[in-house]
Amino acid sequence: MEELIQELKEGIIEVLNLDGVTPEDIDADAPLFGGDLGLDSIDALELIVLMDKKYGIKLKDPSEGKKVFLSVATMAKFVSENRTK
Amino acid sequence: MIEPIYITGAGVVSAIGVGKEQTLSALNAGTTGIGTMAYLDSCHRDIPVGEVKLSNDEMVQMLGVDNDPLFTRTALLGRLALREALDQAGLTRDMLADVHLVSSTTVGGMDRREQNHAQEKTCDRLHAVMGTHSCGNSTQMIAAQFGQFASLSTVSTACSSATNAVITGANMLRCGLADIVVVGGSESLSKFHLNGFNALMILDRQQCRPFDRDRAGLNLGEGAAYLVLETARSVKARGVTPLCRLAGYGNACDAFHQTASSPDGEGAYRAMSEALEMAGMKPADIDYINAHGTGTPNNDLSESQAIKRLFGPEIPPVSSTKSFTGHTTSASGTIEAVFCLLALEHHFLPVNLNWQNAMEEGIVPVAEPRQAELRNILSNAFGFGGNDSSMIFTIDHA
Amino acid sequence: MSQPKIYIQAAEQVSIQQPLSQQWMSEPILTDQLLATATVPNYRDFIDPREARRMGGLIKRALVTTLKVLRDTGVEHPDAFITGTSIGSLDYTERFLDALDESEEALSPTYFMQSPHNTVGSALAIHTRSHGYNTTYSHGACSFDWAVMDAWIQMQLGKIRTALVGGYEEMTQDYFELLQKTGYVGQPGMAPCAEMSMSMMLNTQCSDNCLCQLAGVAMGNLAYRERMRQQLAQMLNAAHLTAADVSAVMTGKNGNPDNDACYDGIVDDLLPGVPLLRYKHLFGENYTASAMGVYAAAHCLAQGMVPDCLQEQPRLFKPCAILLVNQMDQQEYSLMLLTKI
Numbered sequence: 090m091e092e093l094i095q096e097l098k099e100g101i102i103e104v105l106n107l108d109g110v111t112p113e114d115i116d117a118d119a120p121l122f123g124g125d126l127g128l129d130s131i132d133a134l135e136l137i138v139l140m141d142k143k144y145g146i147k148l149k150d151p152s153e154g155k156k157v158f159l160s161v162a163t164m165a166k167f168v169s170e171n172r173t174k
Numbered sequence: 175m176i177e178p179i180y181i182t183g184a185g186v187v188s189a190i191g192v193g194k195e196q197t198l199s200a201l202n203a204g205t206t207g208i209g210t211m212a213y214l215d216s217c218h219r220d221i222p223v224g225e226v227k228l229s230n231d232e233m234v235q236m237l238g239v240d241n242d243p244l245f246t247r248t249a250l251l252g253r254l255a256l257r258e259a260l261d262q263a264g265l266t267r268d269m270l271a272d273v274h275l276v277s278s279t280t281v282g283g284m285d286r287r288e289q290n291h292a293q294e295k296t297c298d299r300l301h302a303v304m305g306t307h308s309c310g311n312s313t314q315m316i317a318a319q320f321g322q323f324a325s326l327s328t329v330s331t332a333c334s335s336a337t338n339a340v341i342t343g344a345n346m347l348r349c350g351l352a353d354i355v356v357v358g359g360s361e362s363l364s365k366f367h368l369n370g371f372n373a374l375m376i377l378d379r380q381q382c383r384p385f386d387r388d389r390a391g392l393n394l395g396e397g398a399a400y401l402v403l404e405t406a407r408s409v410k411a412r413g414v415t416p417l418c419r420l421a422g423y424g425n426a427c428d429a430f431h432q433t434a435s436s437p438d439g440e441g442a443y444r445a446m447s448e449a450l451e452m453a454g455m456k457p458a459d460i461d462y463i464n465a466h467g468t469g470t471p472n473n474d475l476s477e478s479q480a481i482k483r484l485f486g487p488e489i490p491p492v493s494s495t496k497s498f499t500g501h502t503t504s505a506s507g508t509i510e511a512v513f514c515l516l517a518l519e520h521h522f523l524p525v526n527l528n529w530q531n532a533m534e535e536g537i538v539p540v541a542e543p544r545q546a547e548l549r550n551i552l553s554n555a556f557g558f559g560g561n562d563s564s565m566i567f568t569i570d571h572a
Numbered sequence: 573m574s575q576p577k578i579y580i581q582a583a584e585q586v587s588i589q590q591p592l593s594q595q596w597m598s599e600p601i602l603t604d605q606l607l608a609t610a611t612v613p614n615y616r617d618f619i620d621p622r623e624a625r626r627m628g629g630l631i632k633r634a635l636v637t638t639l640k641v642l643r644d645t646g647v648e649h650p651d652a653f654i655t656g657t658s659i660g661s662l663d664y665t666e667r668f669l670d671a672l673d674e675s676e677e678a679l680s681p682t683y684f685m686q687s688p689h690n691t692v693g694s695a696l697a698i699h700t701r702s703h704g705y706n707t708t709y710s711h712g713a714c715s716f717d718w719a720v721m722d723a724w725i726q727m728q729l730g731k732i733r734t735a736l737v738g739g740y741e742e743m744t745q746d747y748f749e750l751l752q753k754t755g756y757v758g759q760p761g762m763a764p765c766a767e768m769s770m771s772m773m774l775n776t777q778c779s780d781n782c783l784c785q786l787a788g789v790a791m792g793n794l795a796y797r798e799r800m801r802q803q804l805a806q807m808l809n810a811a812h813l814t815a816a817d818v819s820a821v822m823t824g825k826n827g828n829p830d831n832d833a834c835y836d837g838i839v840d841d842l843l844p845g846v847p848l849l850r851y852k853h854l855f856g857e858n859y860t861a862s863a864m865g866v867y868a869a870a871h872c873l874a875q876g877m878v879p880d881c882l883q884e885q886p887r888l889f890k891p892c893a894i895l896l897v898n899q900m901d902q903q904e905y906s907l908m909l910l911t912k913i
Contacts, residue, residue, distance in 0.1 A: 104680075105625060106625040106626065107622070107625060108621040108624075108625060109621055126622075127622050127623075129431070129434075130431075130434055131433065131626065131681055131682060131685065134373065134374060134375060134681045135680060135681065135682060137375070138373070138678050138680055138681075141677070141678040142678050150375055151375055216676060217676045218676060271796060280688050280689065280690075287669070288669060288672060291669045291670075291672075291673055292673045294746065294749075294750060295749070297750075297753070298753070299753050299754060299755075302750040302751075302753035302754050303754050305750045306747065306750045306751055306754060306756075308658050308659060308710065308712050308859070309658070309689065309710035309711065309712075310658060310710060310711040310712030310713075310714070310715070310900070311712065314901070314903070322793055322795040322796070323793060324793060324796065324799075325791045325792050325793055325904065326711065326793070326904060327711050327714075327718050327721075327791070328709065328710050328711040328712075328715075328718075329707060329708065329709060329710070330660075330688070330690060330708050330709070331688075331689075331690040331693075331706075331707055331708050332689075332690050338707045341707075342707070342722060345722070345725045345729060346725060348729055349725045349728050349729055351725065365672060366668065366669065366672065366684075366687075367684075369668075369672060369676050369679055370668065370679075370681070370684030370685070370687065371684075372676075372679070373679040373680065373681040373684055374681045374684070374685065375681075425705050425706065425707060426703050426704065426705070426706070427653070427694060427697040427698075427702060427703050427704065427705075427706035429694075429700075429701050429702055429703050430698065431698065432685050432691060432694065432695070432698065433681075433685050440703065444703055557688075557690060558688050558690065558691065558694070559688070559690050559691055559693070559694025559695070559697075559698070559706075560694055560697070560698070560706075561690050561693075561694055561708075
């Protein structure tokens with residue numbers, strides 16, 4: 090799980106183009122949205138694309154994403170349970 | 175005293191018909207034009223769209239012109255609508271030296287570029303011209319059939335483009351730069367923006383349901399519409415009968431987010447207020463609001479808030495005719511303006527199809543067709559980036 | 573009704589010259605590249621990287637020139653943001669197209685949401701929280717000129733007093749190659765095809781720092797040459813000037829023979845024999861290049877000199893009025909008259 094969390098953090102930084110942010114800056118249990126990172130609805134959509142491309146998980150709508158993207162930890166749990174690649 | 179601006183011609187093409195006559199009968203019968211994709215080449219067959227029920231070849235035939243490989247669907251749709259508007263206003267080729275055209279589009283020739291994009295590296299000159307077709311070229315291509323206009327211009331503010339073209343044209347008249355300006359917009363469906371809206375996850379897999387509790391996004395549509403705007407002096411000199419008057423308009427920026435509207439609908443509120451102020455009207459003077467009403471959870475809530483802020487408890491009848499046509503994006507402003515003109519002339523309230531349940535804190539739209547004497551109509555068009563605009567059409571009863 | 577005077581209060585550029593600077597007047601950078609990229613300033617001096625994370629180059633360059641103009645003029649929220657861009661965020665548009673060629677699944681919304689042409693103008697409003705009038709013209713080589721026209725009209729009508737007017741364009745290798753095939757740019761001897769950002773503040777109030785006056789603007793169809801002559805006559809008349817007062821004409825000559833011959837024809841029609849200036853060899857060719865012409869002319873009038881690098885036949889003179897001529901596809905034109913204060 091630690092490995093997946095690290096991978097997710099790196100993926101998030103890359104797809105959201107979080108210039109100057111390192112994986113260590115992201116607390117796996119802290120809220121991804123509404124926190125220091127300043128992410129918005131478009132970032133959520135980019136994370137949905139990330140889930141699809143990298144892990145073969147299709148989320149049908151943004152409201153489904155809301156629960157998954159609470160924190161990096163919840164993302165990791167969801168990915169490990171649902172990934173198809 | 176603001177010099178009055180009249181509308182002396184109108185032309186429209188959308189999923190519910192070519193021309194005002196077909197459009198009127200579909201609006202009255204409550205027949206939607208949204209359905210299964212028949213002309214657009216996309217793998218997303220499950221997404222309903224409001225296509226104009228004509229192939230490009232059929233449009234070329236209707237226009238009576240020789241086919242040209244450079245023709246874009248946007249240009250063909252635009253020509254059909256522009257021809258009807260010019261005809262109604264009695265504007266012939268020899269008169270265009272004094273007629274300006276302000277058109278609008280965002281998609282422009284993207285329908286052609288996306289077909290060839292993969293081969294562009296090795297394409298010939300003709301396909302390079304196709305690939306670099308811009309919004310301005312789109313306007314030139316639409317105009318070319320009719321003659322030499324005094325000037326051409328192209329506005330591109332996404333889904334409020336056509337309304338902003340009206341505003342530019344009207345300001346040109348008021349400033350004394352012109353006596354007649356034809357304004358409007360044209361937009362064809364493209365794989366590009368269908369997929370873009372799909373990536374934004376705001377497309378409803380069913381028929382769109384503006385202002386409904388269970389609304390799940392918009393359906394994309396296509397079409398074109400043009401209005402002939404004319405000063406009082408020119409109307410008198412030419413002895414033409416105006417269809418109605420453009421009483422006011424407003425343009426404001428929500429300045430909130432590139433794709434989301436603000437929760438309180440600040441931009442929408444400002445655009446509508448400005449239009450009312452210019453028209454010298456109170457909210458109570460408005461008899462019907464043709465809403466932007468895309469059917470996305472965000473727009474319809476934000477627009478509801480803005481309408482409630484401005485109109486208070488006495489909200490006039492509201493409907494979104496995007497339930498007939500889908501969201502015709504850059505062309506929607508003037509397509510819906512033509513619907514408003516028809517409502518004024520034929521005394522009816524266009525119905526908001528597919529509405530069943532009231533949304534929390536939302537407005538309740540016109541769900542059943544109704545006859546109504548209308549004097550003043552407010553029409554909204556909001557675009558990405560918060561480019562929000564409104565206009566007011568008025569019938570001056572003698 | 574007395575017509576308000578309109579001033580260019582400030583104008584800033586990012587292009588192939590030194591960014592946010594008038595260094596080109598004394599040390600112009602000349603390139604023989606057919607496609608040249610812009611020299612960009614440090615974005616971090618203007619935009620929080622977090623806010624800029626989704627912005628393409630076009631929007632970042634537009635924000636920088638705009639924020640510099642807002643800072644220099646002290647106008648925090650102009651009454652209007654009016655933008656000219658013919659192709660908008662081309663880079664992101666093409667990235668979305670490239671992805672579409674692969675598959676219609678799992679596409680990035682960011683590349684799409686920046687593709688509408690109005691994303692630039694609205695980004696400026698969103699960043700500065702400006703709720704005023706906001707619109708975008710995408711009319712090929714006259715995109716910027718229509719933006720100026722709109723501001724002009726609304727100032728005449730008294731609807732606005734300040735307007736941030738800009739011309740913004742970017743270029744990609746792929747698009748350049750298409751343009752090369754069409755013959756528009758990219759042949760030896762032509763001005764480089766380049767990306768650029770130019771923002772200027774129009775203000776109906778004159779202040780000490782104003783660069784020059786925007787004495788007139790007109791648009792039209794080259795099929796109607798007589799009207800073009802009338803427009804110039806009216807413009808000069810309104811500014812209490814005669815044809816002899818026009819110090820120079822700034823054209824959009826770029827080394828493409830068809831393009832340049834069209835300008836020669838227009839100048840012969842309007843003001844034969846007047847000294848000619850050009851700017852595209854310095855700032856590059858692009859759809860909104862005419863914005864750089866206005867920028868260059870405004871700074872010449874402010875400094876009371878025209879650097880040799882702009883002149884077809886260099887000589888020393890103090891400009892009083894510069895007429896800018898721009899044409900599109902040899903079919904449409906714009907005229908703008910700038911005068912010294």
